[in-house]
Structure formats: structure tokens, C-alpha cells
Amino acid sequence: MITIDDVLAKVRENNIGGEEVIRRAYLLASKFHEGQFRQSGEPYVTHPLHVAYILACTYNDIETIIAGLLHDTIEDTDITLGEIESMFGSSVARLVDGVSKLKGLNFSSKSEKVEANTAKILRAINEDIRVISIKCADRLHNMETIGFKTVFKQKENALETIDLYVPLAYRIGMYEVKKRLEDLSFKVLNPLEYDDVNRQIEEYKDINKDTLDRIVSNIEKSLRDNNIKGVVKLRIKEVYSTYKKLNKLNKKLNNSNTSIVTLDAVHDLFAVKIITDDYLDCYKALGVIHEEYDIDTSRMKDFIAVPKTNLYKSLHTVFNVNNCLMQAQIRTKDMDMVDTYGLPYYIYSKNKPFSEVQDEIRDSLQFCKDLNFLSEYFERNDLYVEKVKKELFAKENVYVKNKDNKTIELPLGSTPIDLAFLEGDITGYNLGKAIVNGIEVPLDYELKNNDRVSFVMGGSPEDYWLDSVKTTRAKEMILKYKRTCNYS
Secondary structure: OOOHHHHHHHHHHOOOOOHHHHHHHHHHHHHHOOOOEOOOOOEOOHHHHHHHHHHHHOOOOHHHHHHHHHOOHHHHOOOOHHHHHHHHOHHHHHHHHHHOOOOOOOOOOHHHHHHHHHHHHHHHHHHOOOHHHHHHHHHHHHHHOHHHOOHHHHHHHHHHHHHHHHHHHHHOOOHHHHHHHHHHHHHHHOHHHHHHHHHHHHHHHHHOHHHHHHHHHHHHHHHHHOOOOEEEEEEEOOHHHHHHHHHHHHHHOOOOOOOOOOHHHOOOOEEEEEEEOOHHHHHHHHHHHHHHOEEEEEEEEEOOOOOOOOOOOOEEEEEEEOOEEEEEEEEEHHHHHHHHHOHHHHHHHHOOOHHHHHHHHHHHOHHHHHHHHHHHHOOOHHHHHHHHHHHHOOOOEEEEEOOOOOEEEEEOOOOHHHHHHHHOHHHHHOEEEEEEOOEEEOOOOOOOOOOEEEEEEOOOOOHHHHHOOOOHHHHHHHHHHHHHHHHO
């Protein structure tokens, strides 16, 4: 069982600071949750302690950890937000309020209540993106202890986790938390398939054990021989992620109901993580891999030069040894920490209060801009939640590069018109031509992964544009233009 001493030990280990105020927050939570118990029979305060521990492990700041300790007090005790603010400041009070469910309201249906609370969380993220960390840590501990709930409630929570919390964790790069949430949810929703895929992975790993050990050893030697300082680790793909990849490969063969594709077709089931001391050594290590192994050049990805939209940076390449596919993921130590813990570590690495980096984060994360637009445009909770899930949590997206070589994420089926309005209203309203990979294309061309897109100005919205776009931003700007023209 996690104790406050465990939390504080992790705070010290990660050099987060604020031990005294964190202990005060724990004493307050312990006082107000006294006499309350979880379904497991444990004192309720064990839950916020676990949440705080997860937050400390993932390099969240002092305010976030405090809010994690207090995250259920507003819902379940008599303390007020005003009291929390007077003791711990407005930022902590805002975070606690953001993660708390609505109280004292009557809803016509359960779905209306769920939509209202989901909308409240999403709007709170607009105010302070650290809300995601707390909600995901909260959900992770609940999923880890879900066995004490009814089967119906377990499945309901697992579905919500896949639907809401997994995409949120991904959006800020919290890959470790995301992967744990996925596997825990998959085990609840499809226990037989979970066990089957897990068994396949373990068996395939045992079959390839000697090959995997030899690859790691050989790469370590090659790095030393080339004076590249780095650590080599073996990574095995998680169960749910492997399950999704197998299904995707099977669907490409139009055999989604038959196990045609086997694990040897999953190119990133096994990966060697090469963690270097220096940025340039990443590319040197890539050269070593390419010199020594049989490379699949079609799968080479440079996410260092062009990072993903959630801060992820790494070099990816795939090679083949004894018919065993292996992915190499090459990054620096700092990149690896961000790739593991996401935005919380990114904030931590700045060594500044969150208030001083908040604007920078909003400018750098496309997710923040998109969420803010949808929040401002849709007042109705049901429409807002629907649009966020459809556009920002879509299971299939397209990733293109703009004229600045920045990766932009759009819903599948988006066109250059969508991208133009994402870059700005002026660009959208004056769009004349679209150049994709050096060739002019129709403006209703459906963008594909890795397309490089630039624009020529000198045009204006046309009637067919409205039927050619996927994003709410583009649709609403086009409608605004048409209304203005009709009015004038």
C-alpha cells in the first residue's frame, strides 16, 4: 500500500520539491476523507495517495501533485474550493475544480450527465492542461483496482477509458500511462482475446530470445566500436497495441475475421531503444544500424527533424535478422524522458513555474488550439463532446507537413482547404492553389500521410468547398464567409 512517505520519497528522487506543502495537502485529505472507504474496504485516502504517487513518478509539478491528493475532496467531503484556494493557491483550486464532477444539478438522463461531466473536464483542460495528468492518474489507479466493481461497471469504465482517457494521455505524450490504461481496459473488455494475444507474444518472445539477446549485444558493441555513448534496451509491444496492429493488418487483407496475419508481420513488436548522450549521436547510431543490418527503407521515420504533434521525438528504422523484424528507436536521454512521460516531463525540464510556460505549451501543441476553438464554438455539451471525439480523438487521422516542415494532424479525408484554415483565416479565405509534393492538386484532393503541402494565394471560398472539408474550423469559416457575402 502506498503511503505519504512513498510519495515524498519519489518527490525527492525526481527533485520535484515542495515536500512540506505536499504533506500538508495529504493531512488535509486524510482529515476530510476520514471514515470513508473504497469498495475494497481500504480507507478512501489510499486512492488519492496512489494518484499522487503516479503523478510524482511521472514528473508532474508540486501543484499537480497537491491537486491529485485533493482531487476528490470537493465531490465527497464538505471542504470548499475557497478553503482549498486559501491554503494552496488559485492554481491548485482550479485544478481540483477541473477534475471534480458536477454537483447539485438535475439531468434528464444518464447520458446527459456523462456528457456534461465530460464537457466540464474538456473545458477545464482548456484552462489548465495539467488536468489531463490528474484525470489519467486517477483513472489508472481506478483501473488497477477495478476488480471490486460489478462486471457491468468494470466494462462501462473500461469503455470510457478507451474512449476518453487513452486519447487524452496520447495527446500530451504520456505513453507509459496510455499503454497501461489500454491494456487494463482491454483485459476487462476482451479477457479471452487479451490472454490469447499475451500468450502469442510470450511464445514468440521465447522463440526469438537468442536472436533478441544477440541483437542487443551486437548493437552495444557497434556503438562502442564507433565511440557512440549510449544505452541499448529491449522493448516489447504491449498486448492491446499488438492486438490492434494484427487487426489492422488483417483488415488490409480483407480477412478481419480470420487470423491470417501472425506476429512475425508486426514490424515493431520488438524494438531496441538506443538512448544516446548527444543529438548528433542519434544519427551516427542510425548509420551504424543501416550499415550492419538488412533495412526496410520504407519504414524509416525521422521524428527528430519533424516531431509528432504530441512532442514525440525519435528516429525509427526497421531491420530484419533471421526473419525476425526489429524496430530501432533512437533518441537522446531527454527525448526518451519526454517520449515516456510526455508533457509533464517537458514542463519539468523547463525548470520554470507552469504559469511561465503555459503560453508556450498552448502555442506548441496543436491539440490545445483545436480544443480551444471547439470549446468557444460549441456551447451545448453534447455537440462539443461529439466534435472533440470525432475530430481530436479520431482513430484514423492523416499527418501532413506544411511549408515550415511542421507535422499537422487532421481527420482522415481532410483536404488542403482544411489545412489552410487551420493555418489561419487569412490563408483560408485567400487560398488559390494547393501544391502537394511539388505538384498542383485540386483543392478537394484528399490529403495522405507525409504529403508536403504549400499554398498559392489569390483565390476565395467557392460553393463546393463546404462539401470538401472535414474540420469544424474550416466549415464554420466558410459558412461565415458565405453569410457575409449574402448580407453584403
